[in-house]
Amino acid sequence: MKKKRIAFIVNGGIGGGFGLEGNRWFIELCEEVAKEYDLVVFSLVNVVDRFEPKGYNLIGVPFEGYTSILIRFNWLSAKVIYQHFLNKFHLIHAFWAFPSGTLAMLVGKLLGLKTILTFAGGEVTNIPSISYGQFRYERVKKIIKFTSKNVDVLIAPSNYQARKIRDAVLFKRLEVIPFGIDLKKFPVIEKPLHSPYQFIYVGDINKVKDLPTLIRTFTIICHKVEARLAIMGLDTLNGEIQAMVRKLNLTDKITFHGRQLNSELTFFLRKAHVLLHTSLSDAQIVAVNEALASGVAVCGTRVGLIDDLEDKITIAVPVGDADWLAEKVLTLLENQARYKELIEKGVDWSKENDLIAQSRKYSQVYQSLIGN
Numbered sequence: 001m002k003k004k005r006i007a008f009i010v011n012g013g014i015g016g017g018f019g020l021e022g023n024r025w026f027i028e029l030c031e032e033v034a035k036e037y038d039l040v041v042f043s044l045v046n047v048v049d050r051f052e053p054k055g056y057n058l059i060g061v062p063f064e065g066y067t068s069i070l071i072r073f074n075w076l077s078a079k080v081i082y083q084h085f086l087n088k089f090h091l092i093h094a095f096w097a098f099p100s101g102t103l104a105m106l107v108g109k110l111l112g113l114k115t116i117l118t119f120a121g122g123e124v125t126n127i128p129s130i131s132y133g134q135f136r137y138e139r140v141k142k143i144i145k146f147t148s149k150n151v152d153v154l155i156a157p158s159n160y161q162a163r164k165i166r167d168a169v170l171f172k173r174l175e176v177i178p179f180g181i182d183l184k185k186f187p188v189i190e191k192p193l194h195s196p197y198q199f200i201y202v203g204d205i206n207k208v209k210d211l212p213t214l215i216r217t218f219t220i221i222c223h224k225v226e227a228r229l230a231i232m233g234l235d236t237l238n239g240e241i242q243a244m245v246r247k248l249n250l251t252d253k254i255t256f257h258g259r260q261l262n263s264e265l266t267f268f269l270r271k272a273h274v275l276l277h278t279s280l281s282d283a284q285i286v287a288v289n290e291a292l293a294s295g296v297a298v299c300g301t302r303v304g305l306i307d308d309l310e311d312k313i314t315i316a317v318p319v320g321d322a323d324w325l326a327e328k329v330l331t332l333l334e335n336q337a338r339y340k341e342l343i344e345k346g347v348d349w350s351k352e353n354d355l356i357a358q359s360r361k362y363s364q365v366y367q368s369l370i371g372n
């Protein structure tokens with residue numbers, strides 16, 4: 001039977017980036033969805049020639065990143081319409097509300113297609129202190145509200161994000177479907193819980209991830225127990241966090257590994273006891289999926305999946321509370337039975353919410369809109 005044809009529209013994160021990996025979770029999702037659907041992915045950024053999509057077609061704008069968003073928006077809209085008239089799409093699914101979600105909504109209305117929008121980041125967030133979130137711009141905020149009201153389905157990757165969406169926009173239908181990972185790439189590694197305890201942070205070094213709280217938390221911990229912290233991610237703060245570590249005389253306990261390929265991440269997770277994540281805001285945190293799947297305990301602030309799974313699978317505290325987080329982590333390290341319980345429940349959750357499960361849930365949403 002001929003596959004139904006679906007268009008994905010994204011702001012970027014595919015067809016380039018560090019090691020051509022882009023947003024790995026999204027690329028793997030495309031590959032999985034393409035097993036069931038005839039998938040065409042449209043990107044608002046340029047796609048490098050060396051990138052080879054597996055099982056789907058990928059179309060990026062032919063412009064560099066500095067090109068006006070309006071030019072890229074119009075060019076890609078025309079491309080989606082052209083591809084539809086060559087071979088009709090059954091629906092359009094966008095990731096990130098603006099501009100890709102708005103593009104999908106407008107083109108969908110023009111072509112009479114059902115539209116889905118996954119909120120994948122800071123679309124309904126406004127943190128003035130660090131100038132973060134699309135809701136800090138009044139014009140963009142109005143566009144996101146208009147887009148949300150006019151698509152057929154909104155998808156949030158966590159209940160945390162869903163609550164923010166409910167508070168911020170009107171919508172017709174809202175589903176919660178976490179991003180999944182390929183479990184084959186993150187095997188469970190059992191390790192004894194003893195000092196020196198190995199901590200890990202995976203994510204860029206930027207304002208929203210609030211690395212100062214992470215460092216303060218770890219400082220308290222390593223004054224009580226022997227511990228090491230490995231930090232992996234792109235530094236966007238020009239060495240600010242490294243300077244903080246030097247000032248605290250923790251250079252022998254905290255190591256900065258820079259940005260790592262996903263293929264290298266398993267090496268670090270294999271040795272880790274605890275993932276620390278102290279972000280101010282996060283829609284999901286795919287690093288949490290990866291840690292849980294690998295048998296690593298997850299402790300952090302109440303954002304994304306850490307908030308969703310608090311007490312059942314994760315250890316969580318309010319944003320910015322380094323003292324309480326350190327206290328909770330130290331208590332966990334003293335309780336082998338509780339630590340083992342969290343690890344086992346985390347592995348089970350990962351199996352129930354992996355890449356295949358995400359693709360299956362997406363397909364159920366698609367079928368509810370377009371039928372068999």
